[in-house]
Amino acid sequence: MRRRAHEPSALPAAGAVEIGARTLTFPHSLASSFAVVGYPRDVGAGWLEPLLAYPGRLDVSLHIEPIPPAVAAMRLRRQLARLESASRSDAEHGRLQDFGTEAAADDATELAAGLAQGHGRLFKVGLYLTVHAATDEELTAEVERVQALAASLLLDAQPTTFRALQGWITSLPLATDAIRLRRSFDTTALAAAFPFTSPDLATPVGDTAVLYGVSASGSGVVLWDRFAQDNHNSVILARSGAGKSFFTKLETLRLLYQGVEIAVIDPEDEYARLARAVGGTYLRLGASGVRWNPLDLPTGHGAADDVLARRALFLQTLIATMLGTPITPQDRAVLDAAILAAYAAAGITTDPATWTRPAPLLADLVTALQAQTGGEELARQLAPYVSGSYRHLFDGPTTTSPAGHLIVFSLRDLPEEIKPVGTLLALDAVWRRVANPRDRRKRLVVVDEAWLLMREPEGARFLFRMAKAARKHWAGLAVVTQDAADLLASELGQAIVANAASQILLRQAPQAIKTVGDAFDLSDGERQFLLTAERGEALLIAGPASRTAFYATASPEETELITSDPAELARLEPGQAPAFTTGQQDEEGDPL
Template identity: 70%
Template sequence: MAGPSALRVEARSLTLPGGTCASFAVAGYPREVGAGWLEPLLTYPGRLDVALHVEPVPPLVAAQRLRRQLARLESTSRADAERGRLADFGAEAAADDAADLAASLARGHGRLFRVGLYLTVHAPTAEQLREEADRVRALAASLLLDSHPTTFRALQGWTTTLPLGEDSLSVRRAFDTAALAAAFPFTSPDLEPLLGPTPTLFGLNAHSSGPVLWDRFAQDNHNSVTLARSGAGKSYFTKLEVLRLLYQGVHVAIVDPEDEYRRLAGSVGGTCIALGAPGVHVNPFDLPPGGEADTLTRRALFLQTLVATMFGEPLAPATRAVLDRAVIATYAAAGITSDPRTWKRPAPLMADLAAQLDLAAAGEGASGNGAAELSARLAPWVSGSYAGLFTGPTTTAPTGHLQVFSLRDLPEETRPVGMLLALDAIWRQVADPADRRRRLVVVDEAWTLMHQDAGARFLYRLAKSARKHWAGLAVVTQDAADLLSCDLGRAVIANAATQVLLRQAPQVIAEVAEAFDLTDGEQAFLLAADRGEGLLCGTTGAGGAADRAAFTAIASPAEHRLATTDPAELAHLHTIAGTPAAFDEDGRAGRAEDGDEGGDTL
C-alpha cells in the first residue's frame, strides 16, 4: 500500500500532503439503539472516515466476564443498601442488561463482541479542521456517542481508520449480537426487503447514501420490470445486475435487440448467438432428446404461435386447423411420432412444412381448406427475403452460464420472430426438470414483442410460469405506453414483484403514475432523475404494501467498462487496448474482430 511522502505528527492532528486530519475514539454509547443508527456518520457531507473494529469474544470467556461484572454490580447495590444510600439507577440498569445478556449467551441466542468505533476528520487547513471536528463531535453527541480526541496518539488514530484492519488504540466496548447488527447500516431506510442468501446491490439510496440491497429470488415471484425513457440507463443498470447475479452462480439468458451485451458475454466467458448473421440458423421444429409425453403437442402449438407472429396477426380457426394438420404430417414424414424414441431423428425444416401444405393444397379440390393460401404466405420465410433463419438445421445449441441472443443483424420486420425463437430456446432450458437451477431471463426492448398479440401472450405465459421453474423474467423496455396500453402488458407488470422505474418522459408519466400508484413527489423525481437514478418498488411490506426506495446505480471501474455503451468511452477503451474502434451507423461500437472479446461468438 502506497503511503504519503511525508507527514507531521502533532498532539491532536496529523498534517499530510494536501491537508490535515484529526482522529477521535468513541468511549460512550447510548443504552438503546435502532437499526442503522450509525447512518448519520456515514452520510456526513464532509470527508469523514469511520472505522468499526470487531473482535468476537469466546463464549467461555464472555460467560466468565459477565459473572464477574454481575457480582461487582450486585455487591455495589448491596453495599449502598446497607449504608442507607439512595439506589444507583445506572448500576441497576447495567445489572439488568448484564443479566439479560448472560441469559441470551446461555441459551445460544447471541454472542459477545469487543467493538471499537473511531472517526478521522479531514480538512484542507488547520482552521477548517477545527470547524469540521466541532461539527463531527456535535453530530456524534446527537447520537449519544461520547467521542474523545486521540491526544498524543494522532498517528495511531489515523492508521486505525485506514483499511488495514489494525486497531492501534484499543478503545473497546462490549456489544452483543443485536447491538452489533444494528451498527451496520447496510439497509435502506425507505425499503424493508426480504433478503435471502444472495442479495444484490442495486445502488446507493438517493436520499441517505445507504446501500440499497435487493434479492429477487427471495420475493413472492422472481420477475421484474424496468421502465425508462431512452438514455436513462436501463440497459446499464440491467448489465450491472446481471454481472452481480453471475457472481452468485445464477444462469442468465438475454434477448438483446441492439447487440449491447456482446462485450459483457465475451468478458465473462459467455455465449453470443447472432441471429440473422450469415450461417446462423434456428430450426423451430427441434425436439429435446428427453422430454415429457406432451412435448410433440407443445411443439406443434408453439409453431402455431410462431406462424401467427410471422403473419403479424392472429390465425383464424380454420387456418389454425390446417396448420396443425400440416405440422403433424411434417413430423410424420420425418419419422417422428409421439414416441420419444423417435425424437432423436433429424427434425424437419420450415421448407418441409411448406411442402406438406402444397401437398394438402393439391389434394383439396375446389372446396379448399386454406392450405394454398397458408403456403403462399409462408413463402417469404421459406425461400424468400426472410428465409435466412430457417434454411438449415440449428447451427448451435445455447450453452454456458451467460447466453446472449443478439438480434441486431435481423431486419426490423423479422425481429419479433427472432425474439420469439430466442425466448423459446431459453424456455426449453428453463423448463427442463433435469437441469433445475436459479435462472434469469432478460428481455431487453420488450416492446418489440408486445407489438404482436402472439408474442405478448407468449411473454405473459413466461411471466406466469417462471417461478415454478426457479427462474425470473426481467422485462426491460423504453416504451412504457405499449406495455401499459394492453391487458397482457399490465398483467406482466402485475406478475413482477420487482419493479424499477428510471427517468420517465412527461408524455407517459401520467400512465406510469396510475399503474404504479406514484405520489406527486415520486413523479417529480422520475421526471428530473439523472442517468442511473431510479425508483425501486417492491411488494414485500405488511399486507402486500409497496416499499419504495429512490437509488442511484453505482459500478466499479471494471463493471463500468463492461456496461457502458458511450461511443466516446468505447473508442477510448479500444485506443488503450491498441485496437481501432469500429462504429456502425448508429454510433455504437462495432464488433470485435476474430472473437477477440474472449467468449464464444457464433
C-alpha cells in the same frame, strides 16, 4: 470502517496543531472527537446509516478486533456468574428486581448458547466520531447536531475530554485505536452495522444479493436480491440514453459472480464483449450460416406425454407472430392438423421413442399446409420464410443448441420485420432450459428492448405466461424497455409489471411521466427525480413502503465490458474477433 464526507486535506505539519481539552485547532479548521460508550439493546440492518449519511463533515471510525472463542466463552461465563450473583443478592436482601440485570443476563445466555453452537463469534468494537468545522461557532452547532443524531439512535456519544489528539488519531485511517473504549458485539449485530442494505428497503437479502449502486440519499450502498423476493421478476423502464442497458448488463455480470445462469435476448449486439469475457455462448440469429428449426423437439427434457402437443401449441403462437395477425379458429384447426401431419411424415408421433428422430423443417410444414383443405392461404403467407427473403434462418436444421452459464441471442443481424419472430424463438429455447425439471438452478431471463415483442399480441401473451410461471421454476424474468407508455397502455403490459417484485425506473420522458407516475404511485418528489435524473440514477421500487433512489456504479473493468457509449468504445482496441460461440458449426458439428 471509516467514512469521510469530504476529501481529507493534507495532514498538518508538526507544531501546527493546538490541542485543547476537547478540541483540536488546525490552521484552517477545528475538530472534536467522541467515543460511543452506550448502545441500544437491539439494532436493525443499516443502523449506522444515519451517521454515515450525515450531511456535514463527519468522520465515523469503527475498530473491530475478534475475540478468540475460548476467551469469549470464559468471559461470558464470568459475566453470567456476576449477573446471577447480583440477582440472588437482591432477592436475599428483599430488594426490588433489577430488570436491567435480568435483560443483561438473558442477552449473555443467548450469546453463550450461540457461541457454543458455532452460530457466531464475539468481537471487541470501538465506535468513534470526529466532527470538523471552520469556526468555533460552527463546531459547537455541528457537535450539537451530531450528538442529537446519536441520541436518536440510542447511542451515548461522550467527548474524548483531555484526549482530543488521541480521538482524532483514532478516526484517521491508520487502524490505530488510541482511545480503546470498546464494547462486545456478536456477529449479527456487527454485520448490521455495515451499510450493506438501504434502511428504505424493508425486504430480505439472501446469498445472491448484488450491489446495485450507491444510495442517492446518503453514502450507503444498495444491495438487492431478486431471488429473495415474492417473485424473481423485474421491469426496467427508462427513456433512451438513461443507462438502462448499462445497469442491466451490470446486474447480469454480478449475478454471474453468484452462480446464476443467465439468458439474454440482445436486439442491438450489446452483450458481445461481456459474453466473450466470461466464456458465454453467443448466438447471432440472422448471421450467415446460422440456422434455427422451430420444429425441433426438446430432447432429454424429462417431460412426459405432452411434448409434441406443447410444440404444436408454440408453433401456432410463432406462426401468428410471423403473419403479424391473429389466426382465426378455422385457420388454427387447419394449422394444428398440418403440424401433426408434418411430424408424422418425419416419423414422429406421440410415442416418446420417436422424438429423437430428425425434426421436420418449416418447409415441410408449408408442404403439409398445402395438402390440407383450407391451408393454401396460410402456406402462401408463410412463403417468405420458406422460399423468400426471410428463408435464411429457417432453411435447414438448427446449427447449434444454446448451453452455458451465459447465453446471448443476438438479433442485430435479423431484418426488422422478423425481430419479433427471433425474439420469440429465443425465448422458447430459453424456456425449455428453465422448465427442465431435471436441472433446477437459479436462472434469469433478460429481454432487452421488450417493446419489440410486446407490440405483437402473441408475443406479449407468451411473455406474460413466462412472467407468471418463471417463479415456479426458480427463474426470474427481467423486462427492459424504453417505451414505458406503450407497455403500461396494454393490459398484458400492466400484468407483466404487476408480476414483477423488483421495479427499476430510470430517467423518464416528460410525455410519459404521468403514465409512469400513476402506474407506480409515485410522489411529486419521485416524479421530479425521474425527470431530472442523471444517467445511471434510478429508483428501486419493491412495494408501496419499500423504495429507494440509487446511482449505479461499476468498476473500470466492469465498465469496459458493459459500456455502449461510443466515446468509450472508440478507446477499445478495434477489430477484436469474438472468441466465443457464434451459432455456426464446422463439418463435425462442433461450435465455431
